[in-house]
Each structure stands twice: as C-alpha cells, then as structure tokens.
Amino acid sequence: MSGTRTSTDRARRAGSFDRRHFLIAAGGFLAAAAFPWHRWLRDLRFTAIPIEEHSPNAALGHRLRDGTIPAEAPAGAIEDVPVLVLGGGIAGLSAAWWLSRNGFSDYLLLELEDRTGGNSMSGENAVSAYPWGAHYLPIPNAESRFVHEFLEEIGAITGRDGKGRPTFDETMICHDAVERLWIEGKFQEGIVPQAGLTGDERAEMRRFFDEMRRFGDRKGSDGRPIFAIPIAEGSRDRFRAKDLAELDRMSMAEWLDREGYRSRPLRWYLNYACRDDFGSPLERTSAWAGIHYHAARRGVAANADSQAILAWPEGNGFLAGKLRALGAGKIRAGEAATRISVEGDAVLVDTLRANDGARSRIRAKSVVVATPRFVANRILPEAARAPIDSAVYAPWLVANLTVEDLPGTTEEGHAPLTAWDNVSYYSDSLGYVVATHQTESIARGSVLTHYWPLSDRPAKEARLRAARTTPAEWRERILADLEGMHPDIRSRVTRIDYRVWGHGMISPAPGYLSGDERAGLERSFGRVHFAHSDISGMSLFEEAQYRGVLAAKRVLSDLGRTERRGKV
Numbered sequence: 001m002s003g004t005r006t007s008t009d010r011a012r013r014a015g016s017f018d019r020r021h022f023l024i025a026a027g028g029f030l031a032a033a034a035f036p037w038h039r040w041l042r043d044l045r046f047t048a049i050p051i052e053e054h055s056p057n058a059a060l061g062h063r064l065r066d067g068t069i070p071a072e073a074p075a076g077a078i079e080d081v082p083v084l085v086l087g088g089g090i091a092g093l094s095a096a097w098w099l100s101r102n103g104f105s106d107y108l109l110l111e112l113e114d115r116t117g118g119n120s121m122s123g124e125n126a127v128s129a130y131p132w133g134a135h136y137l138p139i140p141n142a143e144s145r146f147v148h149e150f151l152e153e154i155g156a157i158t159g160r161d162g163k164g165r166p167t168f169d170e171t172m173i174c175h176d177a178v179e180r181l182w183i184e185g186k187f188q189e190g191i192v193p194q195a196g197l198t199g200d201e202r203a204e205m206r207r208f209f210d211e212m213r214r215f216g217d218r219k220g221s222d223g224r225p226i227f228a229i230p231i232a233e234g235s236r237d238r239f240r241a242k243d244l245a246e247l248d249r250m251s252m253a254e255w256l257d258r259e260g261y262r263s264r265p266l267r268w269y270l271n272y273a274c275r276d277d278f279g280s281p282l283e284r285t286s287a288w289a290g291i292h293y294h295a296a297r298r299g300v301a302a303n304a305d306s307q308a309i310l311a312w313p314e315g316n317g318f319l320a321g322k323l324r325a326l327g328a329g330k331i332r333a334g335e336a337a338t339r340i341s342v343e344g345d346a347v348l349v350d351t352l353r354a355n356d357g358a359r360s361r362i363r364a365k366s367v368v369v370a371t372p373r374f375v376a377n378r379i380l381p382e383a384a385r386a387p388i389d390s391a392v393y394a395p396w397l398v399a400n401l402t403v404e405d406l407p408g409t410t411e412e413g414h415a416p417l418t419a420w421d422n423v424s425y426y427s428d429s430l431g432y433v434v435a436t437h438q439t440e441s442i443a444r445g446s447v448l449t450h451y452w453p454l455s456d457r458p459a460k461e462a463r464l465r466a467a468r469t470t471p472a473e474w475r476e477r478i479l480a481d482l483e484g485m486h487p488d489i490r491s492r493v494t495r496i497d498y499r500v501w502g503h504g505m506i507s508p509a510p511g512y513l514s515g516d517e518r519a520g521l522e523r524s525f526g527r528v529h530f531a532h533s534d535i536s537g538m539s540l541f542e543e544a545q546y547r548g549v550l551a552a553k554r555v556l557s558d559l560g561r562t563e564r565r566g567k568v
C-alpha cells in the first residue's frame with residue numbers, strides 16, 4: 001500500500017520537483033543573466049589587491065604628547081658627544097652635511113623613524129624606487145646658494161656656461177611631458193586649464209599671470225627681491241611694506257575676491273597650487289604665500305628652462321640619500337629624543353629606542369633640534385618652548401600603486417601618451433607621478449605615487465578622520481579617484497602601499513609668515529639651535545636645507561670654528 005502510494009506520491013512528487021526546479025533554475029538563470037557579473041568580478045579582483053600601511057611612528061609621538069615617558073634620568077652611563085642633531089629630515093641632514101663640509105664630523109644624528117629622510121624619504125620594490133613624500137626640486141634660484149653648492153657637490157650640476165649659469169645633469173631634468181591635466185574628457189599638456197575657456201576666462205588668466213610677473217620683479221628698498229627662495233634671502237621689506245604685510249594677513253581667496261579674479265578655471269588652478277605646495281586650500285592659505293608660489297621661482301640654468309624641475313624615481317629621497325652619504329658623522333635611526341635639559345654648559349638629551357624601549361642619556365656641547373617645533377616643544381625645558389598656536393601642520397595621504405603597465409598608454413584620446421605628473425580637474429586629490437618616468441623602463445611595470453592633501457576640512461579634523469580610515473576604505477577611495485582619469489585602473493594595479501602623514505607639512509595660514517610666533521622660532525636657546533622647514537613657514541627642500549645650514553653655522557660658531565666657505 002504504502003509502496004503504491006509511495007510510488008504514486010513519488011511520481012507526483014517527481015513531477016512537482018521537476019516543475020519547481022525548472023522554475024527555480026529558469027529564474028536563477030534569468031537572475032544570473034541580469035546580475036552585473038563584470039562588476040562583481042572587478043570588485044572581487046580589487047578587494048584582492050593587497051594594501052599595506054606604512055605610516056610614521058605615531059605611537060612614540062603620542063607617548064611624547066601624553067607625557068607617558070618617565071621623566072627621571074635613564075640609568076646607565078652618560079654618552080658624551082660634542083654635537084647632537086635631533087631629526088634626520090632634510091633640515092637635520094643638511095645641518096650634518098654642512099658640519100662635515102666644514103671639516104667637523106664629531107656629531108651624532110638621532111632619527112625617530114627607522115631611517116632618515118623625514119617627509120623626503122623613499123621606498124623601493126621589485127619594480128622601482130618611489131617617493132614617500134617630496135618628489136621634485138625646481139631648478140634653483142640664484143639666491144638658493146646652499147642648494148647650488150650641494151648640487152655641485154653631488155654632480156647634479158656638472159659645470160657652468162660663460163654667463164655662470166649652471167649646467168644640470170640631463171638625466172635629472174624631468175623630460176617631456178612633465179605634466180598633463182585631465183579635463184573635458186581628455187588630457188591636455190600642462191596643468192593650467194586651457195580647454196573650453198571663454199574669452200573672459202582667458203583674459204583673466206593673462207591678467208593674473210601678468211600680475212604675478214610684476215610681483216616677481218618687485219624689489220625692496222635694499223634692492224633685493226620681495227619674493228625669494230629661501231624666503232629669508234628676500235628683501236627685509238617683504239613683510240614690512242604695508243601692502244605686503246596685509247597680503248600675509250588675508251587669505252588667497254580673499255585676495256582673489258578683492259582683485260576681481262572670479263573665473264572658475266583660474267581659481268581651480270590656484271587652489272590646486274596652494275594644496276600642492278602648502279597642503280591647504282585658497283581659503284586657509286596666506287595670500288602672500290599663494291603669490292610666492294607664482295612669483296618667486298626664477299630658476300637659472302644653462303641647459304634647461306627656468307621653470308624646469310629635477311626629478312628622480314625615488315623623488316627627493318635621492319637628495320636625502322646624497323646628504324646622508326656626504327655627512328661624515330654618526331647616524332642612529334630608530335631612536336627618539338624624549339627630553340632636553342640644560343646643565344651649566346652642557347645640553348642633556350634623553351632618548352628612547354623605538355624597537356626595545358631602551359632609554360639613555362647623551363651629553364652634548366651644542367644641539368640642533370631639527371624636529372618639527374610642535375614635537376620640540378614637548379621635549380624642551382619650559383623656558384625654551386616657543387608658542388606656536390598659529391602653526392598649522394597639514395595632513396597628507398601618499399599611496400604608491402604598483403601597476404603592471406602605465407594607464408592611458410594604449411587608450412585613444414590620451415595625448416600626450418604619458419607624463420610625469422598627471423592631474424584631474426575633477427578630483428580632490430593631486431593625481432599621481434610616475435616613478436619610472438626618468439628611466440623610461442616599464443618592462444616590469446611601474447609605480448604611481450598618488451598625492452592627496454587632506455584639506456577638505458581643518459587640519460586637526462582631517463588628521464583624526466584619516467587615522468580612523470581603514471586600509472580597505474583608502475583602497476576604494478584611491479582607486480575610485482584614479483578611475484576618473486583611467487576607467488581601467490583597477491585591472492592594472494597589483495598592490496598599494498600607503499602612508500598617512502598626520503603632520504605632513506607646515507601650511508602658511510594667514511598671518512603665520514609675518515607673525516611674531518614664527519619669528520620667535522628662529523631664536524636659539526643657548527646652545528640649542530633649531531632647524532626645520534616650519535621656521536620658514538613653507539615646506540620646501542630649499543627652506544629645510546637653509547634652516548639646517550643656518551643651525552650648523554651657529555654650532556660651528558659655538559665651537560669657535562671658522563667656516564671654510566658660504567657665509568650668510
């Protein structure tokens with residue numbers, strides 16, 4: 001019975017099974033056909049792109065901030081060194097270079113990170129070396145004397161022509177195409193927008209650049225240019241003249257409004273420029289600084305355009321490496337200064353090793369503090385601290401994307417085919433530079449260094465937000481950003497390495513450059529001398545190097561040594 005029923009039931013069930021499964025299968029098929037597989041596969045591939053963070057040692061920095069490092073003297077013998085340099089960025093390395101250049105190598109340089117370079121450091125993988133921050137040096141102005149001396153010493157300047165103009169090593173001059181802008185669906189050469197401008201917009205651009213030329217030609221009562229690099233080599237009137245002091249107190253946006261510069265493409269470009277050099281938008285950048293960007297560059301070269309730049313696969317990591325190699329003293333990386341005190345003629349510096357937490361004390365005759373001042377203020381004795389409430393340090397994201405081949409090289413409408421610097425008119429980032437541009441070897445692929453000043457909100461807020469952003473979120477933001485220029489970017493990227501620079505660079509906010517606080521940073525505290533680009537108020541190689549050399553000069557004077565060359 002049951003068998004019959006069973007078989008009948010089975011037969012009935014079998015019939016209904018077939019129909020049901022047919023319907024499910026058919027429905028499934030239709031759903032599958034409608035499913036956006038290509039996107040799913042793409043996303044699957046992109047979520048598999050490995051991403052790794054390489055941010056600076058924030059934990060140690062936060063211990064300094066929070067005061068959790070013991071205040072009492074470390075146990076053990078005190079190490080004696082005549083001169084101690086704290087911080088191995090361009091300023092600290094330049095101080096060491098200048099000491100060595102003047103025959104003094106009995107110094108010790110301490111660097112918190114596991115290698116020197118600061119925000120001019122670089123990395124390397126099987127495909128190419130690449131920058132982690134600073135990536136180029138413009139052909140230097142005549143007044144950038146120490147830069148010339150340094151470039152001569154490392155062979156980047158190979159000679160001079162009959163007019164005394166330096167000849168630069170051709171392999172270091174960034175070759176064409178230097179930069180391009182993605183605008184209105186294609187690339188144009190150069191970053192100043194050209195496509196689709198109205199007559200009025202063109203006229204406004206011309207008016208702006210003519211005005212910048214006049215600012216560039218302007219001299220003070222001492223005959224020196226108002227806008228110079230380093231800034232301190234400019235006229236003493238640079239902030240004294242009423243109109244110039246006023247420029248520093250207003251923002252670039254306010255100045256543009258006042259002068260009637262309203263065109264969107266021009267303001268886009270000027271905002272790009274402020275974010276590029278200062279990490280801050282028009283609204284939060286001093287107008288004096290914004291004008292300096294366009295008026296101060298007067299590069300001199302026998303074999304290059306005055307606006308040409310020098311670039312290397314590893315960016316300014318190349319220059320940091322050369323400075324390190326020329327310094328004849330000792331360097332200890334992975335060891336931070338945690339406390340500075342003065343006892344009689346001696347300066348005592350307590351240190352902490354990053355890897356094992358070992359603490360020690362060093363006694364020096366002179367010390368160069370080449371850390372940012374917000375760090376120095378945490379480790380200096382009370383009397384030596386300088387108020388820096390007006391200092392703004394801009395956060396940045398720098399990502400290195402290893403790619404199988406260069407995006408845009410095979411697509412139509414991408415002319416010129418590649419450029420060193422690639423920027424989108426529609427993006428919040430600054431685009432990317434190509435690490436292999438100078439070598440022209442892309443047989444093993446390339447590395448694209450993607451720059452993103454986190455300037456959409458005030459620095460502190462942006463820094464906190466960046467600290468909370470996960471690697472997966474950065475991956476999506478970076479790829480989505482680059483997709484605007486290169487829709488196929490995801491299929492070319494094989495890995496992403498990134499670094500969040502919480503305090504990437506000093507931003508010249510309105511009032512900072514001409515203010516008393518910044519001027520106060522120039523002063524030494526006895527035999528403790530300061531050297532960092534934040535003393536200049538602009539984060540440029542030339543400024544950091546200048547500050548390092550000035551501090552080294554003060555050290556040489558402390559030691560009663562006469563310099564062989566290069567008097568300021």
Ligand SMILES: Cc1cc2nc3c(=O)[nH]c(=O)nc-3n(C[C@H](O)[C@H](O)[C@H](O)COP(=O)(O)OP(=O)(O)OC[C@H]3O[C@@H](n4cnc5c(N)ncnc54)[C@H](O)[C@@H]3O)c2cc1C
Pocket residue numbers: 086087088089090091092110111112113116117118119120132133134135136137316335336337338370371372375396398451501504505531532533534539540541542544
């Ligand atoms: C993303 C980015 C891109 C840039 N691009 C360019 C560019 O293309 N061209 C250009 O000219 N400039 C560029 N800059 C500016 C760059 O900042 C300067 O060129 C220069 O590297 C600044 O050097 P510095 O020595 O003043 O400062 P830093 O690089 O800040 O050096 C300070 C050093 O002190 C160390 N330190 C901190 N605390 C301690 C402690 N307690 N003990 C010991 N060591 C400590 C730090 O680790 C660091 O190495 C860029 C900056 C950023 C962030």
